[in-house]
Amino acid sequence: DADVTQTPRNRITKTGKRIMLECSQTKGHDRMYWYRQDPGLGLRLIYYSFDVKDINKGEISDGYSVSRQAQAKFSLSLESAIPNQTALYFCATSEPGKEETQYFGPGTRLLVL
Amino acid sequence: SQKIEQNSEALNIQEGKTATLTCNYTNYSPAYLQWYRQDPGRGPVFLLLIRENEKEKRKERLKVTFDTTLKQSLFHITASQPADSATYLCARRRDSNYQLIWGAGTKLIIKP
Numbered sequence: 001d002a003d004v005t006q007t008p009r010n011r012i013t014k015t016g017k018r019i020m021l022e023c024s025q026t027k028g029h030d031r032m033y034w035y036r037q038d039p040g041l042g043l044r045l046i047y048y049s050f051d052v053k054d055i056n057k058g059e060i061s062d063g064y065s066v067s068r069q070a071q072a073k074f075s076l077s078l079e080s081a082i083p084n085q086t087a088l089y090f091c092a093t094s095e096p097g098k099e100e101t102q103y104f105g106p107g108t109r110l111l112v113l
Numbered sequence: 114s115q116k117i118e119q120n121s122e123a124l125n126i127q128e129g130k131t132a133t134l135t136c137n138y139t140n141y142s143p144a145y146l147q148w149y150r151q152d153p154g155r156g157p158v159f160l161l162l163i164r165e166n167e168k169e170k171r172k173e174r175l176k177v178t179f180d181t182t183l184k185q186s187l188f189h190i191t192a193s194q195p196a197d198s199a200t201y202l203c204a205r206r207r208d209s210n211y212q213l214i215w216g217a218g219t220k221l222i223i224k225p
Contacts, residue, residue: 004156042117042202042215043157058212090156100145100206102213104156 003027004105006091012111013081021076021108023091032074033092033102034058034066036085043090049074050096081112115140119203119216126193126223134188134219136203142181143205148188151200151218160201161188193223 004025013019023032030051035043035058045058047066055066063085067075078085088109092102118137126132136146145164149157163170163179163186170177176189190197200218207214 040121040217042204042217043213044215045212048212092156100147100162101159102157104158107154107156 004091004093004103006089006105006108008108009106010109012113014113015082017081019078019081019110021078021089021091021110023074023076023105025072025074025091025093025103025105027093027103028071029093029095029103030071031094031096032068033094034064034074034076035090035092036060036087037090037107038087046076046089078110078112081110083112086110086112115205115207115214117203117205117214117216119201119219121217121219123220123222126221128193128195128223128225130193132190132193132197132221132223134201134203134221136186136188136216138184138186138205141208142184143208145206146177146179146186147204147213148175148177148186149202149204151202157202190221195223195225197221198223 007022033048034046044060046064049055049068052068065077088107090107091105094102116139147162148160151157161177163177174191178187200220202218203216204213
């Protein structure tokens with residue numbers, strides 16, 4: 001969905017490095033989410049934000065941090081990357097009161113060596 | 114714990130036939146279930162939502178059912194086409210908040 005963009009689309013990094021994944025949206029939605037997807041597993045929520053001043057941990061937040069710089073921007077950081085953080089990362093948005101429907105970005109494929 | 118289970122094996126269907134995918138959940142019935150489509154290298158795209166008090170929902174060639182007795186949702190694609198080939202994800206709302214719990218998805222392959 002072009003309304004939700006993610007950069008970079010692919011990233012290779014080394015163990016111990018700090019990296020940032022960025023998400024921008026033009027949908028005007030207040031709510032934003034970061035998920036990771038691993039083969040054979042469902043999407044797992046890392047962090048979510050209901051507005052600029054509201055940040056919440058998801059089910060697998062350890063090793064990650066986020067920043068909501070503006071309504072339209074939500075960044076995910078890996079402070080010290082490790083190989084088991086190799087995964088496909090998705091950003092998503094939703095409207096208040098309509099959180100049932102989430103709109104996803106194209107994903108970032110991350111490889112940690 | 115609340116879980117969503119989808120058949121991990123790929124489903125192969127002949128073009129023109131009806132494809133049926135299954136989503137089973139545990140614990141209390143969720144207020145709603147959702148179905149998304151995911152193509153390789155792309156993010157999931159929302160297809161349909163069915164609420165607990167709805168038995169069936171339709172959208173063009175798509176139909177979703179919700180059986181709270183069986184704790185199951187079925188997703189049907191009628192008159193299937195090769196372009197319907199994708200991975201289909203099921204998700205439910207977590208009981209305690211508005212977070213979604215996702216199944217791992219079922220890969221559907223429609224053969225010409």
